[in-house]
Amino acid sequence: MSGAPPDPGSAAQPPPPLPPPVRPGLTSQPGVGQASRCAASRTLFGSHRPSRFVWHHIQPQATGGKTEPANLVSLCDNCHYSVHAVLWALAHGESGPGGLSRKVRALAQQGYAAAVAAGTVAKIPHEA
Numbered sequence: 001m002s003g004a005p006p007d008p009g010s011a012a013q014p015p016p017p018l019p020p021p022v023r024p025g026l027t028s029q030p031g032v033g034q035a036s037r038c039a040a041s042r043t044l045f046g047s048h049r050p051s052r053f054v055w056h057h058i059q060p061q062a063t064g065g066k067t068e069p070a071n072l073v074s075l076c077d078n079c080h081y082s083v084h085a086v087l088w089a090l091a092h093g094e095s096g097p098g099g100l101s102r103k104v105r106a107l108a109q110q111g112y113a114a115a116v117a118a119g120t121v122a123k124i125p126h127e128a
Contacts, residue, residue, distance in 0.1 A: 028055075035052075035053035035054050035055045035074040035075070036053055036074060037053060037074050038053060038074065038075050038076040038079050039073045039074055039075060039079075039103065039107075040073075040075055040076075040079040040082075040083065040101055040103040040104045040107060041076065041079060041101070041103075051076075051077055052076070052077055053074050053075065053076055053077075054074070054075060054076075054077065054080050055072045055073070055074060055075075056072065056073050056074075056075045056080050056083060056107070057071055057072060057111075058071050058072070058073055058107060058110050058111045058114065059071055059110075059111050059114035059115060059118070060087070060111060060115065060123075060124060060125055062120075062123045062124065062125045063111075063114070063115040063118055063120035063121070063123045063124055064115075064118045064120050065111070065114065073107060075107075079101075079103075079104055082097070082100050082104045083104050083107045083108045083111070084108075084125075084127045085097055086100065086104060086105055086108035086109075087108040087111050087112055087124055088124060088125075088126050088127075090108060090109065090112040091112065091115070091121050091122075091124040096108070111124075112124070
């Protein structure tokens with residue numbers, strides 16, 4: 001022991017703070033940008049007038065889906081609700097509501113298949 005005071009630069013630094021948890025339905029995602037269109041509607045405003053656009057996790061976060069560009073798709077609120085309704089129905093052996101676009105059903109099926117592959121179907125949230 002030299003009796004010298006410890007070098008403040010040599011002390012272990014605390015880890016950086018964790019980022020805030022990502023909430024479903026955010027309009028903006030770091031590294032992805034602003035949700036600005038609906039990937040499930042046939043035309044820009046063909047069947048409905050969206051009030052806002054949100055980022056949807058194709059594989060739900062609750063089932064292990066990551067918040068990364070490959071797992072996010074921009075949807076209007078209406079289609080976001082519909083995708084979750086079909087996803088919930090698929091998880092319970094049902095077909096879901098009728099009259100929805102093929103794109104809505106395809107997004108729900110993609111999320112369901114990812115949850116099946118992860119073994120987390122039972123964790124599909126009932127957000128509808």
